[in-house]
Amino acid sequence: MRALIVVNPAATTTSARTRDVLIHALASDLKLDVATTEYRGHARDLARQAAEGGTHELVVALGGDGTVNEVVNGLLHHGPDPDGLPRLAVVPGGSTNVFARALGLPNDVVEATGALLDALRDGTERTVGLGLAGGTPGTPDESVPARWFTFCAGFGFDAGVIGRVEQQRERGKRSTHALYIRQVMRQFLGDPHRREGTITLKRPDEDPIEQLVLAIICNTVPWTFLGNRPIYATPRASFDTALDVLGLSKLSTSAATRYATQLLTSSPDRGPRGKHAASLHDLTDFTLQSQAPLPFQMDGDHLGLRTSVTFTGVRRALRVIV
Structure with a gap:
């Protein structure tokens, strides 16, 4: 599966070294492209480009709830496509991570990455309302x-x-x-x-x-x-x-x-x-x-x-x- 990971370098609970380790782990199971946000709204722009380009089957948000929100708004810039809803994964890196925890993901970024890898290998996903x-x-x-x-x-x-x-x-x-x-x-x-x-x-x-x-x-x-x-x-x-x-x-x-x-x-x-x-x-x-x-x-x-x-x-x- 080809995926884009959108990384917020200012994520509260991760360091550059931790993010590098997590990206390496995800790259073992995905054809992974990495993009780092540089300004407010950049995660939205990156996710929109991925959705419109049709080159990625999955976008991964590595950051807090703000990063996730931007990625979702980029994926859904043109609204939900009933014939093929966009696919998202989350690695929580913020201070609260409400969305990720509501999905049942661990709040620890390493444990959450392990849970994501298990889900990718098992092919498990769910549809959510927004x-x-x-x-x-x-x-x-x-x-x-x-x-x-x-x-x-x-x-x-x-x-x-x-x-x-x-x-x-x-x-x-x-x-x-x-x-x-x-x-x-x-x-x-x-x-x-x-x-x-x-x-x-x-x-x-x-x-x-x-x-x-x-x-x-x-x-x-x-x-x-x-x-x-x-x-x-x-x-x-x-x-x-x-x-x-x-x-x-x-x-x-x-x-x-x-x-x-x-x-x-x-x-x-x-x-x-x-x-x-x-x-x-x-x-x-x-x-x-x-x-x-x-x-x-x-x-x-x-x-x-x-x-x-x-x-x-x-x-x-x-x-x-x-």
């Missing part, structure tokens, strides 16, 4: 191009946290769980909309859900990890269904404490609940609109402020070696 999000026609955001996400998107509070973390990383801070926790507290103290939400969720032929403070959109579970602890915002989300949504309409100190506790103790059978929590399952098409511009993120990548985002859940979008 989410697609973009600007809403008729709104100021209508020119925002659609983009795929592999495990989650967020509108409002959680995206604000992501934005703060990115600012700290640009200043040289390491991406650690302690950093995320500090930024959660700062976002909570500085968020002007946490007591009275500005988001409305609209679905075809359904009543709108109004005054949400935040909306978390999940394509699978878990939503994220805190160390080795999986967090389940939407326990029923699955790669085999469309999109799930958790919306919260209040984040006072008491409400935030309650929902934070529920998230930390969540499980595949039980997620956040209460009169200020709305949980929706297997949505194919919906729109989030806000009265004020709010931060937006996909797969942990802060994408700036939006007033409206349209979401589509695509149940069969990609083949993954696993």
Whole structure:
């Protein structure tokens, strides 16, 4: 099998020596071409060229969730081809690796490479669904191009946290769980909309859900990890269904404490609940609109402020070696 491996040299948990060893191991089972990313969006460009050129049967992403997201968007630049879905493999090299771990891959990069080699030799793969999000026609955001996400998107509070973390990383801070926790507290103290939400969720032929403070959109579970602890915002989300949504309409100190506790103790059978929590399952098409511009993120990548985002859940979008 001819494959392209897209390597992020800045991947958090790998060194140049480790990456060389992993590439050598994969080359023993694949006709492997290696490309190293040099700028933001380069992984997307490389994957798109591989998909359009038809010269590679498989693209391997070696990096974190951001690298995986770019590769997926390159593979699906023209959308899923029902006659031949693109094929992806992942070697997790980031700090969290939510997508890879949701697929059941080990979080250790060496062990994950071994699991990938076993899957290649056994010829095992699965089809996964993905989410697609973009600007809403008729709104100021209508020119925002659609983009795929592999495990989650967020509108409002959680995206604000992501934005703060990115600012700290640009200043040289390491991406650690302690950093995320500090930024959660700062976002909570500085968020002007946490007591009275500005988001409305609209679905075809359904009543709108109004005054949400935040909306978390999940394509699978878990939503994220805190160390080795999986967090389940939407326990029923699955790669085999469309999109799930958790919306919260209040984040006072008491409400935030309650929902934070529920998230930390969540499980595949039980997620956040209460009169200020709305949980929706297997949505194919919906729109989030806000009265004020709010931060937006996909797969942990802060994408700036939006007033409206349209979401589509695509149940069969990609083949993954696993």
